[in-house]
Amino acid sequence: MPLLHRYVKGIKEKKKEEKGILMTKPAFSNFAVSGFAVLCAVFIEIAGLIIIGLQIGVVKALTLVMLSTFTGLYLLRRQSFNILRRIQNEINAGHIPEHELAEGAMIIVGAILLIIPGFISDIIGLLLFLRFMRHFLWRLLSKKRIIFGRFFKTRRWQDTKKIEGDVNDYHAVAPKNSPWRTKPMGK
Secondary structure (H helix, E strand, O other): OOHHHHHHHHHHHHHHHHOOOOOOOOOOOHHHHHHHHHHHHHHHHHHHHHHHHHHHOHHHHHHHHHHHHHHHHHHHHHHHHHHHHHHHHHHHOOOOOHHHHHHHHHHHHHHHHHHOOOHHHHHHHHHHHOHHHHHHHHHHHHHHOEEEOOEEEOOOHHHOOOOOOOHHHOOOOOOOOOOOOOOOOOO
16 A cells, blocks of 8 residues: 555544544454354254265265265266357357356356255255256346456446448558557668
8 A cells, every 4th residue: 555545544544533433343344154054054954964974874874975976076067068069159149158168157157056065055956957957046146246356336238339441441550650659670
């Protein structure tokens, strides 16, 4: 941060303190909330494993967990090649493969959820492998917003500006009087 910027920022903070405005940080950061959500998910998965283990038996429950892990690995490998092929077809057709990229991301998340031991994550992962569920989520997300980085923004390609030109405006070789024409070496 430049020195002048830090100085001006310090002056503004002193003025706010003089006016009696108390500047505080939020009680919970995004990191703390995310950590709490992961911790809750782990407890829910453990509770699900215990409940299913008591109902069907420990060996059968562990066998189902192992089976779901191998199923997730298999589906990830098989579906990823199909998604890559569809993305390539869209690019070759000159289209933006936004739908295929979103489906690919949902398949990857679904496979990771299948690989993670637990029955709740397996159910969510299997739902993400169903095509109608992916289409439903895509319609839900594409109508509202698209995520670019950390912030929500509207679709930017709907507001693109067009540059119109004429055949005479384009030259395969720069005109002799063009300021961008490179001069031969030594002249």
